Amino acid sequence: MTMSRLRWVLTLASLVCAFGIAGTAQAQKKVVVYSANDSTLNDLVFAAFAKETGITVEPVAAGSGVLVRRLQSEKARPQGDIIWGVARSLLETNKSFFEAYASKNKDATPAEYREPGDLWIGNNLHLLVLLQNTKLVPETEGPKSWADLLDPKWKGKIAFTDPANSGSAYQTVTMLVDMWGGGEAGWKKVGQLFKNMKVLNRSSLVFQGVGNGEYPLGISLEYAGPLWASNGAPVKVIYPADGTTASMEGVGIIKGGPNTDNAKVFVDYINRKDTREMILKATFRRPTRSDLDLSKLPGGLPPLSSVKLVPYDEQKWTDARAKTMEQIKDVLQESR
16 A cells, blocks of 8 residues: 555544544434423423533423333333423332432422432422313302312313323322322212313323313313413413412433433533523423522412412322322223
């Protein structure tokens, strides 16, 4: 081989190597996020995150139960990097799938909203509420409490999410079992309620249905009311007089995911104060961070001190999840 040809071969090899390294770096500038949030929140956050960090988000959007089952099925070879928008009970029961990471914004989040070993951290704090379409049901004629929903006049008029696909729906059912006496008595009343409900596959279908006038009432999360009202829909939030509880949603890094470093960047971003303010202003989600003044932010969310909150034994219902889900399936089947 002549010297000139050798130089040419070496130069070509260098270029191939350089392009290969660049291509690999480019391929790594992404993060796969399993998100149970609706498209409004996903689109907002993913676009802002990509613009700031240069990391592209590949979203997989589905109900939280669906995402968790996917996470479990991919245990041997994880395909996702992040699971986000999932209730505490699901995060806790599946924390063996997560990698510990102490978020840079950890200290602004109260200890009750993060896993002691940093396997997950809370982002949103949702109150379980009733939504009322005031065009279909005049504002003063809606239910005032959970107990009011048992009235036969609401049969077929209450939208709800299948608890198999929603952590907050599971929390709603189990909260009501306790509120209504626990044991057989509590489950009997829950069975009555299911007979009045339309059970849908995704949480977003509930508030969309109420907002669009498909359903007069919905059992949903607090943010959905001001979100739809801000867009002109006749939606009112009802904080049940017999009490409610707060449902925390959070984020976890999937152990063994393909883009763990980028996943850590996402966790830091999603918990940052200015990000939480952006999310609240656009989507009215109550933050778990303790340093945001809700009175100075859009949405008119009431302080927790003004809402009747009832005790909820999250650990009990988390530990009993598998057995309870079987009971919910039976109750749901009997109501049809």
